[in-house]
Structure formats: structure tokens, C-alpha cells
Amino acid sequence: MFDAAAVKRDFPILNQPGEPSLVFLDSGASSQKPQVVIDALVNYYSTANSNVHRGVYKLAVAADAAFDGTREQVAMWLNAPSSDEVIFTRGTTEAINLVASSWGRANLQPGDLVVSTLMEHHSSFVPWQMVAEEKGARFEAVRLTASGELDQDHYQELLAQHPKVVAFTHVSNVLGTINPVKEMTAQAHAVGAIVCLDAAQSAPHMAIDVQDLDVDFLALSGHKMLAPMGVGVLYGKRALLEAMPPYQSGGSMIRKVTLEKTTFANLPHKFEAGTPSVGDVVGLGAAISYLQGLGFADIARHEHDLAAAAIGQLNALPGVTVYGPGADVPRAGVVSFAVDGVHPHDVAALLDEKGVAVRAGHHCAQPLMRELGVTATTRASFYVYNTIDDVDRLVEGVRHAQRVFA
Template sequence: MIPNDIKSYFPILNQEVNGHPLVYLDSAATSQKPIQVIEAITNYYNLDNSNVHRGVHTLGNRATDSYEGAREKVRKFINASSTQEVIFTRGTTTALNTVAAGYGRQNVQEGDEIVITYMEHHSNIIPWQQLAKEKGAVLKYIDLEADGTISLEKVRETITPKTKIVSMMYVSNVLGTINPIKEVAQIAHENGAVIVADLAQAAPHLKVDIQDLDVDFAAFSGHKMCGPTGIGVLYGKKALLEEMEPVEFGGEMIDFVGLYESTWKELPWKFEGGTPIIASAIGLGAAIDFLEEIGLDNIAAHEHKLAGYAMDQLETIDGLQIFGPRDPMKRCGVVTFNLDDVHPHDVATVLDMSGIAVRAGHHCAQPLMKWLQVTATARASFYMYNDEEDVDRLVAGLRSAKEYFGDVF
């Protein structure tokens, strides 16, 4: 169960916006931070601020213990087999680019195939577009079903023995769809391909067992899972990471530097050039502690229930279209919609005047917008700190928006 006083853990929620209590429904863009995370970062700067790994003094040792302790927390959180498989990055985007540049350039040749889906975030499209152009490879898309889900039949039709990389989000940031990533991984491996999992929307909301999913690489961001901005994780199977060359060079990631040749540190540090993202990694560790205290299964159950309630209530509004699977068990806490004859930006602006924060636009998913045959959508995304009262406020706000624009036009 989600604690009844869960909102009290998040200081930012205790405020008014435009004269109304804040209803924050934009967690798919970034989640709010509990006081435990804020205090962990503050304590680092107040008590332990020092660079890691290189020093032998007390502050340096404490900072190093906290930084590497955060790596172990990530390892346990996703059930990686070793901390050598956990690399800290600036976020999901950096992690995906590292795989495309580090693994892709070494292993993709002219005529090879790279397979993604129409629902991908731009950060999981553009790196593969650039790699395909550079190598003369073929970029292929798995088509979607009418409800925004993926069928394994179409996966099998698209992935072939020529496929070298499959990259797919576990959970859609627009449709909320939970994709069959484990089954897709099996199909990819049967064809000799590696699979990259974008976990940006999954890690905050679902219990992820990376060994059970059997993906080869995975990426996620701290700021979407109650952690700070500027920190993310690249997971990779140890054997693959050992074969890869680093893509960023400098201090920290080297073993020996000569005048004309250098050698790299062992995993994971060969991919972490320069001063690491120390404070944010410590904050991410605190966020993982918080999520595990609440329980990922509890979070998922809460969001499934809330998404179902939201869709039931939104469907009572004439002229409102919901995108993505209708079954709340097939989606996380994201409900994307449009109101007839009202631009999503106008909808979001009117809602904001009532203190309700939603996202409007293409959500960094323009190919999906084209597939949906719209230019933009409005999106309400829920997290553990939302409840049915928040949904009721959203529905009332949308009714007001519909009345307002009906009067205008």
C-alpha cells in the first residue's frame, strides 16, 4: 500500500499555483523529489564534499564510499550480476548514445539492420539514425497495433538474421504501453542480435530484473524516479562492455597514459571519464532507498488502479479521445488524450490556471505523433503521490476548458 501521507514526503507539492493547490501530473517528464533525496544531496555538500577515488583523506574516502555505495544500490535495484555492469551517465540519452557510438560503430556494417519501434522517444531514434547513415545500415521499424501495443508476430516479421541491434522502450512515455521486452529479447537473440532497453519510464514504476529480461544493454534516468537531474545509468552485460571502446576520454577512466598511447581502467570506470556526477549519484542512491521502502509492486498497483479510474472519468467528457491501450494493466500511469477542436497547448494552459500541471506537445515522439495522425497531445502522468482527487481535479479542469473554448468558438 502507498502511505496515506505520501504527499508530505514531497515538499514541492505543498504549494499553490495560480491560487489553487498544486496538482502535479507531469511525472513522465520529471518526478518530484522526496525530502530524503534532498537531504542526502545537502548532506554530501555540507559534510563530505570531495572528489572520489583519488584522495586518501577522510572526506575523499567518505565521498567514495557513498558514490560507490550508490552503484551497488543500482546493481541490486535492477538485479545486475556485478557493479562492473553499472555505469553512471548524465541520463538515458547519454547512455543510449554511448551504446550506439561504442558498441554500434564496432559491430554494425553496411547492409546490417537496426530495429526500433514507432513509439520510441527521440533519444532512442536519433542515435540509431546517425549510426545507420554512418555505416550504411538499414533502420527498420516495428509497426504498432491499433491500440498502441506491439504484437510478437510483427516483431518476428521485422527482426531477421541481418539484424544486429534491436532497441525498444519498455514503457511508452506517450501511450503508457508496457512492451513485451523479455519476449522481444529472446527473438533478437535467436537472430543473433543484441537488444537495448530504454527503461526511462519503466524503472520508476515497475520492478525491473535485468537478468530475467535478458537484455544486453539498458538505460534509465534518475530524475524520473525521485532522484536528481543530471544522473543516469547505462547497464551492459560485462562481456559486451569489455569489448567496447570508451567514447569519452580524460581523467578517471585511464590506467596508464604515455606520450603516444594510453590504456583504460577496468569496468565500470573506463566509461566514466572526468570527475563523476558525485552528488547526483548519491541522490540517486537515496531515491532507490525510498522507492524500495515504498515498494515497486505497490507503486505499479497504485498506478494501474489510478490509470483505470482516470480513463473511466475522462471517457465521460464528450469529444475527448484517449490514446493507447484501454486495459490499465497494459499501461503504466500515463494517460494521453486530446479534446476535440482545442489545441493541447491551450488545454494545458487552462489547466495550469487551475494549478494542474500536465504536459502538451509531441513529447519527443514525433514519429509516433505521425502514426497517431495528430500533431500534438496532452498528457497526464501519475506517480505514487497522485490520487483520485487529483484525477477529479483534472476532469473538472477539462470540463471547464471545454466550456471556455466552446464559448469562444
């Protein structure tokens, strides 16, 4: 049995004094941090801080061990064949920009097709749109069905035009839809396309196996999965990464620099120019250990239960519309909704008055907002520390908003 109340006690920010107590339902934007992650940061800066890959003194050796050890840990967590295929970035955005910029510029030609989808976060949409425009490639997006899933018929139509790359999200940050990544990837590979997966909304919430999914690239953010802001991961297949030119250049990523020519370091360092955020990487390691301790299967089940309760109770309120798939299918704990006659910002502000933190806005998914025919939605997103009581507080807050604007 998943004990969310016990988990909640591990998060200092959720246990601050004051009434009403904080109900945090914006983990889709960024999660809170457990004490072990905060301690990992303090511990690193108190006992091991120094720059990596350079020093011969004891502290530097400790920092190297912490940094490279976390890379091994990430590789095992994602079931990557080698830690050389794990590149630390600032986050999902930088990871996808790396692929779009490096792989995209080296491989896209005028007339090529880049396929995205209408449910993308801007970070998995704009980098590909920009490189397509720069290289004279076509940019198309898979449409959605009425229930907020990718229109697989439209996807097949686009695959028949032989795209070079398919870039899409594992889980919608607005609708909570879980896309059939393994099937879509196999179909993309069958027509010769590579796949770049945005796992920002999936990696924190479910087990990820990059070899099973068989994606070519996978990007994720630490801060959405209990780790500090400032660290993310790009996984990429070795053959692709080795053939790609560097993304940023400078320190750490070189083999030899002369006036005439610079040669580059091996993976993964070729793509890690400059000083990495080692403390944040160490924090990511602690976060992964914490989540593995809870168990990803149990986490996914817990969040589905919360989403199901929220969808059921919100749908029962007159004048409330819930977007995205129902709880009868596997879906993530992201629930977007509209309240008739109350603007999403007002819903969020009135929920805040009751101590409930939710997101309101376009969620960096303007093409999806347009598809839904709205400028904004209110979004509750659940995580390990949310309880069924939090769902009740959400629904009570929505009723409060309805009363104020009645």
C-alpha cells in the first residue's frame, strides 16, 4: 500500500506551519524536494565540492566519483546500454535543443519532413520547428482525437511521407495522455525516421526502459522528479551521438586544441562543454534512489488513483469540463479543466486563497490550447506526496470559485 501521507512528511516545504496547509498540485511544472535531496546538496557542497575532470587532489576525486557515479546510476535507471550514452544537461529544453541543433543541422535537407504533434510542450515543438525552417524542411504535427489522444491514422499518413525524424512527448503535460511510444517508435523506424522522445512528464512518474522503448533520443528534467532545478538528462544511442557534431564548445569537450584544429572528446564529454552543475547531479542521484525506493509501479498506480478521483469529482460538478482521456484508460496524474464563467486565472487565484496551488495558463502548449479552442486551462498535477485529501481540497476550492462567481 502506497503511504502518501508518510511520503508527504519527507518534504519540508509541505510541512510548514500555517493554515490552511499547503496542497501542492503543480508538480507538472516543478516538483517539491524531499529532505534527502536537500541533504544531498548540502552534503556535496559541505564535503566534496570542486570542479570535475580536472583536479588530482582528494576533493576533486570525490567530486568526480559523485558525478560519474550518478551517470552510472542514471544509465542503470533508464536501462541505457552504457553510461556514455547519458549526457547531463540543464533540463529537457536543453536536451532537445541539443538534438535538434546538432543532429538536425547535420542531417536535415531541404524538402525533408519533420513530424511533431499538437500536444507538445513548446520545448519539444519550437526547437524542431526552428531547425526545420532553417534547413528548408517541412514541419508537420500529428492531430488529436476528440478524447485527447494522438490521431494514429494521421500519424500513419505522415509516416507514409517518410519523415527524417519524429519528435513527440511520452505524456501530455496538459491532458495526461500517455502515448504508445513503443509502437509509434517501431513504426517510425520502419520508414527510416529517428525518434526523439520528450520524457519530462513521464520519467518522474513511471518506469522507463530506453532499450524496450527503442527511442533514439530521450530527454528529461531533474526538477520535475524531486531533484534540484538545473539538471536534466539526454539519453542517445551511441552510434547517433558519435556521428553528431558538438552542440556547445569550450572546456571539457575537447581532445586536443591547436591553432589549426580542435578535436573533440569521446562520449559523453563531447556534449558537456563547461562546468556542469555537479551538486544538482548529485541531488538527481538522491532523487532517483528515493523514487526507486517508493517503486515506480506503485507511484504510477497512486497517481492514477488520484487522477481518477479528481476526474470523477470534477465531472460531477455542474459547469466543470475535464479535458483529456478518462480514468478508464492508463493516464498520468495531470488533470486540466475549465469552469464555466470563471477564467482559469481566477480559478487558480481562488484555489490559492484556500491553500491549493494549481497552474493556470497555456502550459507552454499553445498549439494544443488552440486545438482545444481555449486560451488557457486550469491544471492540477499530482505526485508522490499528494493524498486523496488533496483531491478533496481541490474540489472544495473549485466549488468555492463557483460560489464567488455565481
